[in-house]
Amino acid sequence: MAINAVDEPDAELDGLTRLAALFKSLGDPHRLVIVKHLFCGEHRVTDLVAHLGLAQSTVSSHVATLRDAGLLASHAHGRAMYYTLAHPKQIRRLILLADTLVGDGGQYAGQCGEPDVEHCDEPDDDQIRGTGNAARAER
Numbered sequence: 001m002a003i004n005a006v007d008e009p010d011a012e013l014d015g016l017t018r019l020a021a022l023f024k025s026l027g028d029p030h031r032l033v034i035v036k037h038l039f040c041g042e043h044r045v046t047d048l049v050a051h052l053g054l055a056q057s058t059v060s061s062h063v064a065t066l067r068d069a070g071l072l073a074s075h076a077h078g079r080a081m082y083y084t085l086a087h088p089k090q091i092r093r094l095i096l097l098a099d100t101l102v103g104d105g106g107q108y109a110g111q112c113g114e115p116d117v118e119h120c121d122e123p124d125d126d127q128i129r130g131t132g133n134a135a136r137a138e139r
């Protein structure tokens with residue numbers, strides 16, 4: 001069936017626009033790093049700022065982009081907002097599939113880690129690389 005046989009092209013475009021927004025939200029290395037951390041558990045923007053070393057406003061903007069695409073869920077605890085992945089299994093599958101397309105063979109998979117990895121309290125470079133939490137810094 002030809003694509004131009006669709007009766008409501010506007011409706012089709014609306015659907016594709018939402019899909020495009022989802023891909024666009026993942027189309028930034030920093031946002032992929034944010035998603036990677038969220039695979040490990042919930043984070044505040046403050047945690048992500050420490051992980052990425054970017055300005056808070058920049059990280060907030062990245063988080064808003066992911067949230068607006070429907071990828072994030074959030075809940076408030078006191079004055080802090082905690083973010084998690086809205087559909088972690090599906091997002092993980094999507095990213096792993098894309099990872100195979102770029103031919104690096106699990107580049108992202110090796111860094112995602114498993115759920116419930118406690119690495120977020122004292123973020124450092126090792127934790128960002130997903131090498132575990134052996135080198136926790138004292139605060």
Ligand SMILES: [Zn+2]
Pocket residue numbers: 037038040043047051119120123
């Ligand atoms: Zn983290």
